[in-house]
Amino acid sequence: MAMTLNEDQAMLRDSARDFMKAEAPVAHFRAYRDKNCKDGFSHDLWKQFAAMGFTGMLIPEAEGGLGMGAIEAGIVLEEVGRNLSPSPFLSTSVIAVEALKAADKAMRDRWFPAILKGEAVIGIAIDEASKHRPEKTALRAKRAGNGFTLSGTKQFVVQGASADLLIVAARTAGAPGETDGLTLFAVDREAAGLSAEATRLVDSSMAAHLTLDGVEVTADAVIGDVDGGWATLTKILDAGRVGAAAEMVGVGTGAMEITFDYLKTRKQFGQLIGEFQALQHRAAHLYGEIEGARSIVLKAQTLLDEGHESAALYVAAAKAKAGIACNLAVREGVQMHGGMGMTDAFDIGLYMKRERGLNEFFGDTSFHADRLATLNGY
Amino acid sequence: MPDLNNFRAEIRAWLEDNCPAEMRKPARSEEDTCWGGRAFKFQSEAQKTWMERCAAKGYTVPDWPKAYGGAGLSAAETKIFRQEMANLGCRSPLNSFGIWMLGPALLKFGSEDQKVHYLGQIARGEIRWCQGYSEPGSGSDLVSMQTFGEDKGDHWLVNGSKIWTSYADKADWIFCLVRTDKANKYQGISFLLFDMTTPGVTTKPIKLISGSSPFCETFFDDVVVPKAQIVGDLNRGWDVAKYLLGHEREMISGMGGDGGMASLGTAFKDVMAEEPVLRAQMALFDVENLAFRAHSERFMDEWKSGKAHPAYSNLMKYVGTELNKKRHELVMAAGGSDALEWESESSGGGAKPRSWLRTKANSIEGGTSEVMLNVVSKRILEMPGA
Numbered sequence: 001m002a003m004t005l006n007e008d009q010a011m012l013r014d015s016a017r018d019f020m021k022a023e024a025p026v027a028h029f030r031a032y033r034d035k036n037c038k039d040g041f042s043h044d045l046w047k048q049f050a051a052m053g054f055t056g057m058l059i060p061e062a063e064g065g066l067g068m069g070a071i072e073a074g075i076v077l078e079e080v081g082r083n084l085s086p087s088p089f090l091s092t093s094v095i096a097v098e099a100l101k102a103a104d105k106a107m108r109d110r111w112f113p114a115i116l117k118g119e120a121v122i123g124i125a126i127d128e129a130s131k132h133r134p135e136k137t138a139l140r141a142k143r144a145g146n147g148f149t150l151s152g153t154k155q156f157v158v159q160g161a162s163a164d165l166l167i168v169a170a171r172t173a174g175a176p177g178e179t180d181g182l183t184l185f186a187v188d189r190e191a192a193g194l195s196a197e198a199t200r201l202v203d204s205s206m207a208a209h210l211t212l213d214g215v216e217v218t219a220d221a222v223i224g225d226v227d228g229g230w231a232t233l234t235k236i237l238d239a240g241r242v243g244a245a246a247e248m249v250g251v252g253t254g255a256m257e258i259t260f261d262y263l264k265t266r267k268q269f270g271q272l273i274g275e276f277q278a279l280q281h282r283a284a285h286l287y288g289e290i291e292g293a294r295s296i297v298l299k300a301q302t303l304l305d306e307g308h309e310s311a312a313l314y315v316a317a318a319k320a321k322a323g324i325a326c327n328l329a330v331r332e333g334v335q336m337h338g339g340m341g342m343t344d345a346f347d348i349g350l351y352m353k354r355e356r357g358l359n360e361f362f363g364d365t366s367f368h369a370d371r372l373a374t375l376n377g378y
Numbered sequence: 379m380p381d382l383n384n385f386r387a388e389i390r391a392w393l394e395d396n397c398p399a400e401m402r403k404p405a406r407s408e409e410d411t412c413w414g415g416r417a418f419k420f421q422s423e424a425q426k427t428w429m430e431r432c433a434a435k436g437y438t439v440p441d442w443p444k445a446y447g448g449a450g451l452s453a454a455e456t457k458i459f460r461q462e463m464a465n466l467g468c469r470s471p472l473n474s475f476g477i478w479m480l481g482p483a484l485l486k487f488g489s490e491d492q493k494v495h496y497l498g499q500i501a502r503g504e505i506r507w508c509q510g511y512s513e514p515g516s517g518s519d520l521v522s523m524q525t526f527g528e529d530k531g532d533h534w535l536v537n538g539s540k541i542w543t544s545y546a547d548k549a550d551w552i553f554c555l556v557r558t559d560k561a562n563k564y565q566g567i568s569f570l571l572f573d574m575t576t577p578g579v580t581t582k583p584i585k586l587i588s589g590s591s592p593f594c595e596t597f598f599d600d601v602v603v604p605k606a607q608i609v610g611d612l613n614r615g616w617d618v619a620k621y622l623l624g625h626e627r628e629m630i631s632g633m634g635g636d637g638g639m640a641s642l643g644t645a646f647k648d649v650m651a652e653e654p655v656l657r658a659q660m661a662l663f664d665v666e667n668l669a670f671r672a673h674s675e676r677f678m679d680e681w682k683s684g685k686a687h688p689a690y691s692n693l694m695k696y697v698g699t700e701l702n703k704k705r706h707e708l709v710m711a712a713g714g715s716d717a718l719e720w721e722s723e724s725s726g727g728g729a730k731p732r733s734w735l736r737t738k739a740n741s742i743e744g745g746t747s748e749v750m751l752n753v754v755s756k757r758i759l760e761m762p763g764a
């Protein structure tokens with residue numbers, strides 16, 4: 001398959017680009033930030049995402065969705081990143097939908113329609129410590145009668161306090177560090193014993209610390225196999241990782257574009273600063289980094305959609321490279337904006353903060369470089 | 379798509395039937411490369427057979443038209459052909475500056491007679507070409523070149539010298555930039571072709587830090603070049619040269635992902651176990667390597683469908699060559715003191731250090747990294763200033 005967007009994908013890109021620019025540009029993000037919104041995003045905008053067909057784009061066609069894949073989700077995420085548009089798209093429409101595909105029919109029938117309408121927000125609860133190590137899951141799920149009792153804590157649950165449902169990775173057997181013995185559960189936000197403490201992150205997005213204190217769920221809450229959740233977990237993690245990588249390509253592209261505009265308008269020493277070779281070379285280098293990231297992300301999406309055996313390896317490379325390139329874009333962006341880059345009035349600093357959050361999400365550059373090495377047998 | 383699947387099966391079957399077993403082993407050294415040409419000594423019967431079988435089918439230049447010695451394959455078919463070659467580990471049947479550089483320029487700028495004559499010779503591996511661009515005083519600033527062709531009616535009389543002419547001592551013909559108008563810097567250069575056995579042409583190999591001499595200085599002393607041997611219009615050779623440089627940059631950039639090796643770290647995994655910091659560097663290199671391969675693949679797909687920026691090969695040249703230098707730095711680090719040996723048999727005659735040193739030229743030849751960044755900045759990013 002050629003590594004260029006086909007006609008349908010190019011149309012999707014154009015409509016996503018126009019939509020984000022018109023309805024959710026950086027000014028929209030600033031407005032929600034400044035009103036100290038408890039959710040960190042607009043429910044009205046989420047409804048508009050639904051009207052555009054974005055919220056259910058990955059839901060199978062037979063269940064009312066568009067049956068699209070990682071490439072299409074990435075197209076939307078890139079525009080989300082470029083405009084810093086706040087929404088539950090990555091968690092709900094990409095990661096949760098991937099998880100629910102492994103769930104039984106009753107659960108899908110309950111949640112897919114709500115996602116399609118833009119009425120559901122779903123949080124993903126995996127991490128328990130400050131660094132992403134999913135195999136270290138310690139939150140216990142003990143068998144109790146026909147169901148399970150969940151106890152433990154989670155953190156970095158994006159929009160966790162605003163969610164209607166939480167997808168929780170729990171340990172039903174074995175010890176932390178083992179990939180066997182994990183099980184995924186769908187836990188209602190209103191379940192007794194579940195508390196969510198919202199916390200605002202550096203990029204003004206909202207995440208939650210969850211405490212589960214003897215939360216009782218029935219066997220129907222299990223997604224996939226009991227004790228054998230690692231396979232499903234890996235699939236949803238990879239969907240999220242490649243999605244976050246696509247969003248970072250968008251963030252990096254957005255940061256790069258505003259920086260290049262600045263180089264072409266800002267004058268010092270009587271000339272445009274973009275005339276200085278010292279900055280031109282750095283700009284050209286940055287452009288190459290971003291295009292490299294865009295390419296490996298597209299490759300990983302393609303392999304993921306094909307169900308290729310090397311997909312996991314490419315997802316690791318894509319998340320790592322997107323992190324490297326996007327990080328460079330925001331650092332160069334702030335530096336090339338000079339003092340203006342340090343002010344809140346300019347957007348470039350907002351991109352820097354967003355990059356940090358996305359880089360950390362589901363494993364940072366170091367995590368994924370290490371993962372790539374391990375998958376390559378060294 | 380079914381047509382392409384059939385095509386893939388056909389190609390695979392043909393390669394399995396026709397590529398000698400010996401030609402499916404990785405090339406061990408420069409000696410295993412088939413360059414063709416009048417004086418070329420084949421390393422083995424298999425090497426000769428492989429080149430001839432490919433040439434007969436047009437597979438030495440699969441995407442060239444059949445009339446000029448190619449197989450007339452589409453972009454999609456060519457990609458499949460190369461993938462199947464790689465899958466079976468087939469060596470390239472024929473390498474040449476004729477295929478990589480002169481050929482594309484002739485296809486675009488050559489007359490019909492020139493295409494039939496020269497392209498056919500290239501495709502069949504009969505004539506080995508070298509390139510005469512740089513001069514001692516004109517490296518990055520190529521258009522300042524001085525080699526002059528004086529108009530003598532039915533021929534030019536060429537005097538001057540070139541430097542960094544790759545394999546000039548082994549080449550049969552040269553494609554050469556010659557000044558034909560001293561008053562006009564850009565529009566005073568012509569693109570000439572001539573035989574290296576023409577009286578007045580001499581070459582002198584240049585010994586490099588790697589110990590080998592792939593480059594020469596080439597001198598022209600009253601060399602007679604018939605008027606028919608010009609490509610494109612008089613004084614418009616710079617257009618041809620620029621077009622050709624684009625292809626050269628594309629080719630050099632391809633070296634970043636060389637050897638079909640998707641993971642450098644895997645090749646040194648025993649060392650990696652004891653060297654955590656080096657392992658981390660390898661891991662990050664492997665990330666960059668996969669990104670570059672994907673970038674190259676995407677660029678080629680966009681290039682073929684006409685969507686790529688015309689100056690994009692400059693970016694690929696920069697990224698690919700810098701990556702290749704990094705690769706060889708890591709190979710040396712992983713090799714430790716073994717990789718210092720320069721002559722021993724166990725080191726393959728110093729294959730690692732010689733390759734490492736050779737790669738330092740990657741970001742100089744065909745336009746330095748700094749010139750590439752200038753071009754990307756001006757032409758793609760449209761940064762202001764002269």
